[in-house]
Amino acid sequence: MRELQDLADALINGYADRVSKLTNELLETGVEPQTILNEGLIAGMTVVGEKMRTGEMYLPEVLQSASAMHASLKLLKPHLVKEGVESRGKILMGTVKGDMHDIGKNLVGIMLQGAGFELVDLGLNVPPQKFVEAIGMHQPAVVGLSAMLTTTMLNMKTTIEAINNAGLRSKVKIIIGGAPVSQKFADDIGADGYARDAVKAVDKVKELLAA
Amino acid sequence: MPRLFRILNAIYLMNSRLLNACEGRASDRMPFLPAIYEQKAWFVHSTPSIVCRDPELFTQALLAEFEIVRPDALTIGIDVYNVEAEAVGARVIYYDGEDPSIPAVDPDGTIFHGEEDIVNLRLPDPQKDGRMPLHLGVARRVLAKLGNELPVRGAVTGPFSLAAHLVGAEHLFMLTITHPALVKKLLRFSLEVAKEYSAAYVKVGCGVVIFDSQASPEILSPAMYRTFVLEPTKRLIDFIHSLGLRHVPLIIGGNTTKILDAYLETGANNILCDFSADVERFREQCSVTGRAFRRNIDTADFLTLSREDLIARAKKCIDESRGYPGFIFGTGVVPFGTPVGHFAILRNVLHEYAR
Numbered sequence: 053m054r055e056l057q058d059l060a061d062a063l064i065n066g067y068a069d070r071v072s073k074l075t076n077e078l079l080e081t082g083v084e085p086q087t088i089l090n091e092g093l094i095a096g097m098t099v100v101g102e103k104m105r106t107g108e109m110y111l112p113e114v115l116q117s118a119s120a121m122h123a124s125l126k127l128l129k130p131h132l133v134k135e136g137v138e139s140r141g142k143i144l145m146g147t148v149k150g151d152m153h154d155i156g157k158n159l160v161g162i163m164l165q166g167a168g169f170e171l172v173d174l175g176l177n178v179p180p181q182k183f184v185e186a187i188g189m190h191q192p193a194v195v196g197l198s199a200m201l202t203t204t205m206l207n208m209k210t211t212i213e214a215i216n217n218a219g220l221r222s223k224v225k226i227i228i229g230g231a232p233v234s235q236k237f238a239d240d241i242g243a244d245g246y247a248r249d250a251v252k253a254v255d256k257v258k259e260l261l262a263a
Numbered sequence: 264m265p266r267l268f269r270i271l272n273a274i275y276l277m278n279s280r281l282l283n284a285c286e287g288r289a290s291d292r293m294p295f296l297p298a299i300y301e302q303k304a305w306f307v308h309s310t311p312s313i314v315c316r317d318p319e320l321f322t323q324a325l326l327a328e329f330e331i332v333r334p335d336a337l338t339i340g341i342d343v344y345n346v347e348a349e350a351v352g353a354r355v356i357y358y359d360g361e362d363p364s365i366p367a368v369d370p371d372g373t374i375f376h377g378e379e380d381i382v383n384l385r386l387p388d389p390q391k392d393g394r395m396p397l398h399l400g401v402a403r404r405v406l407a408k409l410g411n412e413l414p415v416r417g418a419v420t421g422p423f424s425l426a427a428h429l430v431g432a433e434h435l436f437m438l439t440i441t442h443p444a445l446v447k448k449l450l451r452f453s454l455e456v457a458k459e460y461s462a463a464y465v466k467v468g469c470g471v472v473i474f475d476s477q478a479s480p481e482i483l484s485p486a487m488y489r490t491f492v493l494e495p496t497k498r499l500i501d502f503i504h505s506l507g508l509r510h511v512p513l514i515i516g517g518n519t520t521k522i523l524d525a526y527l528e529t530g531a532n533n534i535l536c537d538f539s540a541d542v543e544r545f546r547e548q549c550s551v552t553g554r555a556f557r558r559n560i561d562t563a564d565f566l567t568l569s570r571e572d573l574i575a576r577a578k579k580c581i582d583e584s585r586g587y588p589g590f591i592f593g594t595g596v597v598p599f600g601t602p603v604g605h606f607a608i609l610r611n612v613l614h615e616y617a618r
Contacts, residue, residue: 066440107521110484112436119437150364152356155433176370202562203301203365203598231481231517232595237563 056083056091059124063096064103066116068123075124085131089168093121093128097166101251111155114250118162125165139170141261144192144224146174146183148207153200156230159250160196167254180207180214187220194257197243199230208233209241216242225260229253279414280335281591284555285510285532289588293581293617294335295610296557297594300418301365303328303341305599311365312357315341318397322404329409332606335591336470337409339402340418342366343474347420347456348428350393351384363599368428375430378445384429384452389463402469410468417464421475421513422453422495423483429453432477439487446491454495458502465506472512473499473531481517488522493529500530512557516595520544527552535559538595542583546590555589560609562595570608577612585617592617 055078062070078088100117103109109117143164147154154176161171172190174182187195195215199205208228215221227245228238238246244260247253280290304314306327314320325337340346342355342365349355354372358364374380389395398417406415420428426449427435438446461471478492496513503511513531515522518539526534527548533555536545545556564576577592584590592613 107484110480110487111482112439112484112487115433115436116440150358150362152367152370153432154370155436158433177364201365201598202596203363203600205563206566206598206600232562234561234563237567240563240567 053083053091055081056088056095059088059092060096060099063093063117063120063124064099066113066120068116068120071120072123072127075127079127079131085128085135086137088124089128089132089166093124093166094168097121097163098251101163101249101254104249105251114159115155118159121162121166125162137168140168141193141257142170142172142190143194143196143257144172144174144183144186144190145196145198146178146186147176147198147200148204148211149177149179150207151199151201151204152176153230154198156200156250157196157198160198160229160247160253163250163254164257167258169257180211183211184214184218184220187215187218187224192224193261194225194227196253196257197226197228199228199233202232205230205232205237208243212242225257227253227256227260281414281533282510284589284591287553287555287588291618292613294591295332295593295613296334296336296591297332297606297609298559298596299328299332299334300338300341300343300596301363301599302597302601304363305601306331306603310358310361310363311341311599312359312362315366316357316394316397318400318404321397321401322408325401325405326408329412331603333610334413336414336416337405338416338418338472339398339405339464339469340474343418344368344420344424344428346394346398346418347387347425347460350387350389350395350460351429351456353429365599370431373429373431373434375449376434378442381445381448381452386452386455386459389460395460395463399463399467402464402467406468414470415468416470416472416512417460419457419461419464419471419473420453421473421478421492421515422450422457422499423492424475424477425453425456426450427477435477436482439483439491443490450491450495454499457499461499461503462506465503465508470508470510471503472514474514476514476516479515479517480519480521485522485525488525493525496529496531504530523548527554533557533589533591538564546584546587549589550587553589555591557591557593558584559593559595562598565594565605565609566598566601573605573608574612577609578616581612581617 059074225244235246245256247256280294283290301311303324354369510532512533520541536556538561
């Protein structure tokens with residue numbers, strides 16, 4: 053469908069106003085919100101992720117696309133809820149204690165929402181105990197921990213230990229991400245997975261939930 | 264007295280390993296420069312929030328760093344990206360008690376929210392505003408104690424990173440696309456702040472190190488680096504050279520291989536080759552242009568490898584650039600609380616293996 057491709061293209065180019073306009077037009081013409089989500093937004097963000105991976109797009113451009121996606125999701129969400137479109141799973145995310153960086157986490161959050169997951173975002177500078185309490189309250193399938201500094205990445209380990217000590221470790225999968233961390237670090241601290249970028253984070257969440 | 268310190272430090276600098284590396288001369292061994300900022304507070308059994316606001320503890324922390332680590336230069340800075348932003352008016356969050364978190368600009372405490380705010384930005388006075396005077400005072404004290412032992416450099420935030428701290432990083436990245444002319448205006452302001460602070464450091468007898476990791480190609484494209492960052496950075500480095508400092512390091516974290524040409528065009532005399540960057544290309548291009556580079560060991564390796572594996576990793580890192588006189592051996596930012604014995608492992612490798 054031509055209009056869905058236009059939506060995906062506008063998203064890739066980061067044109068938030070045009071994405072909102074096209075989303076409204078598609079809804080008005082009776083296109084299923086799930087179709088708009090899958091064939092417009094997710095298709096567009098998949099291209100964005102690929103372009104980021106290959107170095108054709110960088111953070112400023114990706115943020116424009118993410119902002120456009122956010123605008124469209126706001127319009128789609130009431131329709132998705134009304135039609136009873138089920139979430140693919142609940143994800144709890146936060147930047148660990150002592151870390152005030154949240155751009156990466158926010159990008160991952162938008163991509164996950166775009167992929168049909170329900171997101172609970174605890175924000176930045178989140179103490180381990182707050183993660184523990186939020187797991188009890190929201191019962192997510194996956195917990196995402198973000199850190200941008202070599203000092204704060206150590207708080208990922210502390211957070212996983214706190215989840216473990218609370219007896220909740222077996223109830224959730226844990227993924228980590230952020231500039232200083234790696235798969236090796238994830239293995240060392242007992243996380244279930246690591247993702248280098250927002251697209252890979254979505255892939256990793258799907259993989260963990262399918263396992 | 265400041266004049267005396269300046270002369271002493273200048274004399275020492277003439278013979279330091281670091282200067283030798285910058286000028287392509289061999290030394291008795293490779294220079295050692297682990298990236299130590301918040302870890303300084305650990306050396307005096309305190310926290311970054313306390314030490315970065317206490318001139319006495321801050322000075323003791325630097326002296327302890329010298330004793331424990333024996334680096335080939337010291338850098339005045341714990342929360343290096345906050346100082347200028349705070350002096351201009353941004354709000355910094357400090358942590359109470361024993362909380363070892365690193366102070367940071369409050370995301371709700373930035374001072375630029377829209378175009379109209381640009382007229383309200385005022386240049387700070389390094390002798391009066393924020394913690395700039397504290398840092399300059401610490402520099403004076405450390406120079407008095409160690410100025411004839413090793414180079415002492417003040418940390419200065421590069422124009423793009425300062426703009427990110429004044430505006431908020433996400434907001435600034437969006438503005439690069441939606442309002443590029445405004446970003447250039449902001450960068451002109453950031454440049455002037457960096458010049459003021461650099462001049463103040465030089466006046467007390469210090470060298471200067473510029474930090475600009477928000478301009479890393481992990482974030483900005485090489486084209487954007489050229490469009491926005493290169494010119495103000497070059498102007499800053501030209502300015503510092505004009506103050507009489509021959510060697511100006513520029514630190515940009517992450518894999519900077521994609522911007523290596525522009526990185527060298529800034530005029531920085533020594534640059535960072537982080538663990539993820541292509542060391543072979545750095546060695547080739549730095550060799551052609553007569554620059555030094557610091558190669559980092561990955562911080563995660565530094566923390567998690569066994570003693571034997573860490574030694575093997577350090578030797579591999581040294582071997583990659585053995586014979587290049589402009590090679591400086593370092594680490595990524597050392598996390599607060601890193602056991603002090605780790606530094607001895609690397610230092611011993613240098614002493615035994617990097618001569």
